[in-house]
Each structure stands twice: as structure tokens, then as C-alpha cells.
Amino acid sequence: MDKLDIVKSRATVIFKDNIDTDILIPKNYLKSTKRTGFADALFAPWRYDETGQPVEDFPLNQEVNKGNQILIAGENFGCGSSREHAAWALQDFGFKVVIAGSYSPIFYMNYLNNLKLPLVLGRAEREALIDANTEITVNLIDKTVRSGDLCFAFEIENVYREKLLKGQDGVEEILQYIDLIEEHEKKYGK
Amino acid sequence: MQKTLFDKIWEKHVIVTKDDKDLLYIDLHLIHEVTSPQAFEGLRLKNRKLRRPDRTFATMDHNTPTIAAHRAEITDQLSAEQLNSLAANCAEFGVTLFDMDSEYNGIVHMIGPELGLSLPGKTIVCGDSHTATHGALGALAFGIGTSEVEDVFATQCMWQTKPKTMGVKITGKPAENIFAKDIILKLIAENGVSFGTGYAIEYYGDTIENMPVEERLSLCNMSIEGGAKFGIIKPDQKTLDYIEGRLYTPKGEEFEKFKASISDLYTDDESLFDKIITLDVTDLKPQVSYGTNPAMTVDIDQAFPEIKSPEDQTAYQYMGLKPGMKAADIPVEFVFIGSCTNGRITDLRIAAKVMEDKTIADNITCVVVPGSMQVLKQAEQEGLVDIFERAGCEMRMPGCSYCLAMNEDRIAPETHCASTSNRNFEGRQGDRSRTHLMSPYLAAKTAIEGRISLG
Numbered sequence: 037m038d039k040l041d042i043v044k045s046r047a048t049v050i051f052k053d054n055i056d057t058d059i060l061i062p063k064n065y066l067k068s069t070k071r072t073g074f075a076d077a078l079f080a081p082w083r084y085d086e087t088g089q090p091v092e093d094f095p096l097n098q099e100v101n102k103g104n105q106i107l108i109a110g111e112n113f114g115c116g117s118s119r120e121h122a123a124w125a126l127q128d129f130g131f132k133v134v135i136a137g138s139y140s141p142i143f144y145m146n147y148l149n150n151l152k153l154p155l156v157l158g159r160a161e162r163e164a165l166i167d168a169n170t171e172i173t174v175n176l177i178d179k180t181v182r183s184g185d186l187c188f189a190f191e192i193e194n195v196y197r198e199k200l201l202k203g204q205d206g207v208e209e210i211l212q213y214i215d216l217i218e219e220h221e222k223k224y225g226k
Numbered sequence: 227m228q229k230t231l232f233d234k235i236w237e238k239h240v241i242v243t244k245d246d247k248d249l250l251y252i253d254l255h256l257i258h259e260v261t262s263p264q265a266f267e268g269l270r271l272k273n274r275k276l277r278r279p280d281r282t283f284a285t286m287d288h289n290t291p292t293i294a295a296h297r298a299e300i301t302d303q304l305s306a307e308q309l310n311s312l313a314a315n316c317a318e319f320g321v322t323l324f325d326m327d328s329e330y331n332g333i334v335h336m337i338g339p340e341l342g343l344s345l346p347g348k349t350i351v352c353g354d355s356h357t358a359t360h361g362a363l364g365a366l367a368f369g370i371g372t373s374e375v376e377d378v379f380a381t382q383c384m385w386q387t388k389p390k391t392m393g394v395k396i397t398g399k400p401a402e403n404i405f406a407k408d409i410i411l412k413l414i415a416e417n418g419v420s421f422g423t424g425y426a427i428e429y430y431g432d433t434i435e436n437m438p439v440e441e442r443l444s445l446c447n448m449s450i451e452g453g454a455k456f457g458i459i460k461p462d463q464k465t466l467d468y469i470e471g472r473l474y475t476p477k478g479e480e481f482e483k484f485k486a487s488i489s490d491l492y493t494d495d496e497s498l499f500d501k502i503i504t505l506d507v508t509d510l511k512p513q514v515s516y517g518t519n520p521a522m523t524v525d526i527d528q529a530f531p532e533i534k535s536p537e538d539q540t541a542y543q544y545m546g547l548k549p550g551m552k553a554a555d556i557p558v559e560f561v562f563i564g565s566c567t568n569g570r571i572t573d574l575r576i577a578a579k580v581m582e583d584k585t586i587a588d589n590i591t592c593v594v595v596p597g598s599m600q601v602l603k604q605a606e607q608e609g610l611v612d613i614f615e616r617a618g619c620e621m622r623m624p625g626c627s628y629c630l631a632m633n634e635d636r637i638a639p640e641t642h643c644a645s646t647s648n649r650n651f652e653g654r655q656g657d658r659s660r661t662h663l664m665s666p667y668l669a670a671k672t673a674i675e676g677r678i679s680l681g
Contacts, residue, residue: 053537054419054519058651063632067289067304069263069311071372081653112420112453115519116651117630118355119261120371138423141389141455142355142369149373193387195245206373207274210381213249216241217383220251 039203040151043132043174045105048095049166050079055109056116057143061125074121075128096129106172108162109136113154114143123147133174135162135181148196151203157181161188176200228494230391231460232426235366235491239349247385253348255282255378256334257321259289259312260632261353265376266315277382279320283343284312286326287333288632292595292622296634297326305633319379330473332598332624335359335566339443340600342472346461346488351378356566356648358449362442363469364461364491366426369450389456392425393499396433398508403680405576406441407568407646407665409433410448411513413505415523422454425501428493429459433507439468440572447567448648451520460492514553514678515650515663517541522650523663526553526680544652545660546640553678556662560643561592561673562655563666564622565629568646569597571604573666578610580670581617587676592619593635595627619673631656644672 058081065077083094090097107126113136114122123146126134133153147154153176157165165172165183172183176197181188199209210217229237241249255278262284269276276282289305291297300306309326316323324330330341334352338344338360346364351357353375360367370384377384396409414421427449434442442459449457459465466485469475476484496502511525518541524530532549533539542548547556563569563577574596586592594614596602602624605611611621627635629647636656637643643661646669647654650661662678672678 056519056649056651058649058654062653063630066260066632067302067308069267069308071264071267081657112423115419115453116355116450116649118353118357118369118371120264120353120373123371138420140420140450140453141423142371142450145374146371149371193246195247195385206377206385207268207272207380210249210377210383210385213242213383214381216249217251217381220241221382224251 040132040153040200041176043105044171047106047108047172048101048104049108050095051110053110054112054115057114057119057122058116060122066119066121071124072128074125078125078129105130105132107131107134108166109134111137113139115140118142120146123150127152149206151200153200155190157188157190228498230493230498231428231491232391232458235347236388241383247387249383250349250386251383252351252378254343254350256338256352257284258287258334259308261372262375263311264372265379268376269379274380276319276379282321284316284321284323285331285334285337286312288626290326290625291633292625292627292635294623329599333566333626336569336597339363340598342469342475345469346465347491355450356447358457359443359447359566361456361458362446363465368455389424389426390500392427393496393502394427394429395431395502395504396429396507397431398433398506400507400510403512403667404510405665405667406445408510408513409507410445411523411663412510414452414520419519419521420453422449422452425454426456427454434459439464440570444567451648461488512668516547518544518650518652520650520663556642556678558642558644558672558677559589560637560641561590561669562628562643562645563669564595564627565647567648568666571601574605574610577666577670578613582613584617584674586618586673589676590673592673593622594619595622596624598624628655644669644678
């Protein structure tokens with residue numbers, strides 16, 4: 037997987053709280069046994085009408101938002117089901133960064149584990165970015181978000197920052213400690 | 227040093243600490259057909275083994291038909307493929323699978339406790355957000371994503387940042403018609419859908435001490451609906467009585483040893499919690515959700531609140547309801563009794579007691595889906611199935627069913643469903659379906675009365 041350090045893009049804005057994973061990708065798209073192919077499913081309940089046609093004014097369908105790699109949302113993003121398909125759908129659609137006020141803990145890890153950035157910014161900062169309505173530069177190296185004259189610092193756990201910057205494979209990272217794992221298994225029996 | 231119950235179990239499972247995250251050893255990994263195929267594929271691509279097949283158990287639940295005749299041949303090709311690939315993957319990697327023909331088949335969060343796999347002091351993960359259910363037995367249990375499923379497959383470990391701890395103190399003796407479901411819905415209604423984000427919740431207090439284990443499982447089950455990945459309850463004599471003698475529970479002398487090994491599993495002092503919230507359930511009324519997230523919940527006799535945000539506006543519009551209406555005004559047509567929240571034998575007993583010698587209202591379709599084959603068998607033996615069928619309910623085979631509507635069990639568009647499940651999100655029970663969360667007691671009453679009412 038590709039590492040992530042700097043992302044430059046305009047943002048698509050779906051500024052709602054509690055966007056749950058049933059909205060990000062409904063269950064009828066979960067029957068795949070693959071990790072890819074979910075781009076068309078992203079936000080399906082809001083993106084398509086009852087006949088399956090795109091809803092014109094929904095942000096993902098607007099021409100102006102085409103190719104955006106950043107999504108700005110509200111609080112408690114990705115709540116509900118643990119389905120990693122939500123992270124895969126965002127990734128397949130092209131979103132490398134989500135900027136929200138807070139995340140559901142399971143989604144947060146799922147997005148990171150696909151080497152994508154769940155970035156936390158306060159409401160005022162997100163509103164300023166939305167008002168600026170121009171290209172945003174997310175820089176994971178110096179932990180800043182810039183857009184026009186705006187510059188906001190953000191926080192992220194150091195280990196996850198490192199993981200994204202290096203593009204680390206999860207299992208490899210754990211296997212470094214295989215001796216300690218075996219020791220634990222011996223100590224606590226089978 | 228004094229510690230919380232959560233910290234005691236956590237620390238025993240830390241392999242190594244790296245900056246702000248710990249590598250945790252996982253004692254039990256439960257899997258199902260929806261969130262595991264990509265993880266198995268990951269192992270194959272990198273030519274890796276599944277490290278501990280003996281600590282990994284699989285069931286089929288999310289996709290499985292609940293109509294008996296449909297289980298033999300599944301017509302939905304994608305569902306069939308997902309189920310078949312689970313069977314093939316389990317065979318290839320040596321994992322025990324409780325498939326649809328197994329007497330131990332059931333929803334993943336039913337079978338763990340039921341079979342004595344989920345035990346106090348263990349770390350338990352599953353690719354499903356309702357895994358906190360198992361925390362009711364004093365285990366550290368949490369939902370994970372598929373990348374993490376693959377990590378655990380390959381290494382039996384995964385990275386986690388240790389959450390803060392929150393004590394949720396429940397006090398008072400609730401009325402007879404009040405259950406764990408009402409308590410968790412009230413907690414979420416009062417504190418919001420993300421009050422637990424970043425925390426592991428320990429439920430305690432006299433109400434919890436007096437609560438049967440099955441009810442504790444329902445309570446912990448919905449921790450994620452309040453934002454918390456973990457919900458845990460101190461193991462006590464009730465817990466020991468519950469786990470003893472189950473299929474995988476240690477037996478005889480081993481059980482005595484096991485009991486000794488968990489004797490320190492309690493929080494030394496409540497002042498150790500990073501935060502405490504309280505709820506007195508003495509006067510708690512039955513709870514009903516009216517909106518599109520679990521915090522949009524009111525007392526049964528309370529008017530739905532005014533619109534305060536665009537989210538409220540959207541929710542009312544979606545549900546076809548208005549502020550000022552009450553639960554009894556909802557035109558309910560469907561009642562679903564089941565799910566990992568309320569598909570246990572105790573839940574079916576509660577519902578059957580309400581329905582005994584009665585028939586469901588003409589405007590209602592009521593479907594009862596037991597959480598597992600064991601529950602179904604027990605319900606048959608106790609005569610509960612007869613009670614449901616005589617009342618006019620449809621009795622089904624076990625599975626997740628109408629809770630997430632991934633199989634053929636779906637609520638029709640704009641139909642209001644009184645449901646014992648855990649989520650009332652848009653489209654959760656089927657396209658444009660309208661869910662009202664409640665206890666099995668109130669769901670059964672609703673079926674009889676034809677509207678949400680205690681009668």
C-alpha cells in the first residue's frame with residue numbers, strides 16, 4: 037500500500053454529525069469477498085434516488101467535487117457497524133483524508149489500517165476550511181492543514197503517523213515481536 | 227497499586243508497548259462470513275499461516291436464511307459465495323466452524339457465551355461492532371475491522387491504544403417491566419451516541435449486581451451505540467454459575483483453577499475511573515426510539531421532542547413522524563423479536579409470557595428469530611415456540627436476520643417496525659425501513675396491542 041505524507045486537494049463537504057457506516061456503505065454491498073470495488077457504493081443511500089439515479093445536488097455527484105481526495109464531515113464519523121468496507125469504499129472513491137470533529141473508534145482504526153488519514157479538527161477550523169473553499173494541503177510530516185491564509189495544527193498518535201509515513205504492513209510490524217509472543221504463550225499455557 | 231478491572235485484564239495481555247500503543251495478545255477470535263474473507267485472502271497472498279486455529283471459532287450468521295427451507299439452497303448467489311468461502315477458508319486453515327447444520331450455530335455473540343468460549347479475564351475480538359457483548363462475563367471484548375482480523379489470524383496479536391475508563395453506575399430496583407434494553411437506551415438518550423468514545427465502560431452498581439447474566443449481555447452489547455468499543459462487568463457468583471458446565475468451559479479441577487485465576491478481577495476503587503456517570507433506574511419507564519439513531523429515544527408516554535438541528539429534521543422526515551407525537555401514535559405493522567441484543571432464551575421467555583394465551587393484533591406481522599440453535603432447542607422444550615405460534619407469530623431459524631437485513635429478511639419501505647435489535651439507522655432493516663428500538667417485553671406487548679402500548 038502507498039504511504040501517505042502530503043495530500044493536496046479541494047475538499048468535498050458532507051457536514052453532518054453521526055454519519056454511520058450503514059450510510060457509508062449499506063449491507064447489500066457487503067457480500068463481496070474482495071477488498072476493492074466499493075467506489076460506487078459509497079454513500080449509496082444519499083447518493084442515489086429510489087430508481088438508482090444519482091441525486092444531482094449530493095456532493096459526491098457534483099462535477100466541481102470530482103477528483104477530490106479530502107472529505108470534510110461532522111462529529112462521530114463512521115459510527116455503527118465495524119465493517120471495514122466503509123474505509124475501503126472511501127479509499128476506492130479516492131478519499132485519502134477525512135477531516136471530522138471525532139470518529140467512532142473502530143472506523144478510526146480501519147481507516148488508518150488502510151494507510152488513510154482520519155484527521156481531527158474542531159468545528160471552527162472545519163468551518164473556516166469550508167468557507168475558504170479552495171485547495172487544502174494536509175501535511176502529515178509537520179502535522180498541519182493549510183488552505184489559502186489558513187494554517188491549523190492537528191494532533192495524531194505518533195505511532196499511527198509513523199505507520200502512514202512509512203506505509204507499514206500491519207502483520208510485518210507485529211512479527212518483529214514474535215519471540216515475545218511465544219514467551220507469552222508459554223507463560224500463560226495454551 | 228490499585229487498578230480497574232479493565233486495566234488488570236489489559237496489562238496481563240500486553241506483549242510490548244510502542245509509544246502510545248500496546249501490542250495485545252488475543253485469547254479468543256470469533257469470526258463470521260462477512261468480515262473474514264478478505265483477511266483469509268490476505269494470509270494466502272503472503273503465504274502466511276493462521277497462528278492459533280485452536281483459539282479461532284467461526285459461525286455463519288449475517289447472511290443465513292431464517293426460513294428453514296431456504297437454508298438448504300441459498301438463491302442469493304453472493305450470499306452463497308460468502309458462506310461457501312467461509313467453509314472453505316475454515317477447512318483450509320483448520321478453524322472450527324459452526325455452520326448452518328451445526329447444533330451450535332447461531333449469532334456470533336450468542337454462541338461465544340453459550341458455548342463457554344467467552345470467559346472472564348479473556349481478551350476476545352470479532353469483526354463485528356457488538357463484540358462488547360462478551361464483556362458482560364468480565365472479559366475484555368471489542369469489535370475490530372478486517373485488517374485487524376488479518377493481524378490476529380497471522381500473529382494472535384493486534385495493536386491497540388489503551389482507552390480511558392468510564393464507570394457507569396446503575397442504581398435502584400427497576401419496575402418489573404423494565405429490562406437491560408431500557409437501561410442502555412436511557413443511558414444513550416441521556417448522554418448521546420458518542421458519550422463513550424475513547425472510553426472503556428465498566429457497568430456497576432446494585433442494579434448490575436442483581437441483574438441476571440443474560441441481561442448483562444444485552445446491556446454490554448449496545449455499548450458501541452454509545453460510542454464505546456468496550457463494555458465490561460465484574461465477574462461474580464452469577465457469572466461463575468452461568469459459565470460452569472458449558473461445552474468449552476474448563477471442567478472439574480481445571481474449573482477450580484480457573485476460578486482462582488480470576489479472583490482478582492474487580493475494580494479496586496471507583497475513584498480509579500477517569501469519568502463516572504450515574505443512572506437511577508427506580509422510576510425508569512419503558513424506552514422507545516423514534517428517530518434514526520439510538521439517542522433519539524423517549525419514555526413510552528413522552529412526547530417526541532422539538533426539532534433542534536438539521537439532523538432532527540432529517541430524522542423526522544425519514545421516519546414520517548412529528549414532534550409532539552407519542553409512541554402509541556406510531557402506525558406499527560411489524561414486530562421483530564431477536565438479534566444479538568435480545569435473541570437469548572430469557573428474552574424469548576419474557577416475550578412468550580406476554581403472549582401466552584393471546585393472539586397478535588390483525589395489523590401486525592410478528593417474527594421471532596432465536597439467537598442460536600441452542601436457544602431454539604430450549605424454546606421448543608419449554609413450549610415457548612408453541613406459545614408464539616398459537617399467538618400468530620412466525621418462528622424462524624437463528625441468524626442476524628431483520629437486525630441488519632443482509633439476508634432476505636427485510637422490512638418494507640416506510641413500514642414501522644417495533645424491534646428488539648440495536649440500531650435504528652436509515653435503511654438498517656431494509657431500504658427506507660423505520661425502526662423503533664425497544665425491549666422484548668414492549669415488543670411483545672406491541673404485537674398484542676397492535677400499537678406501542680403497555681395495554
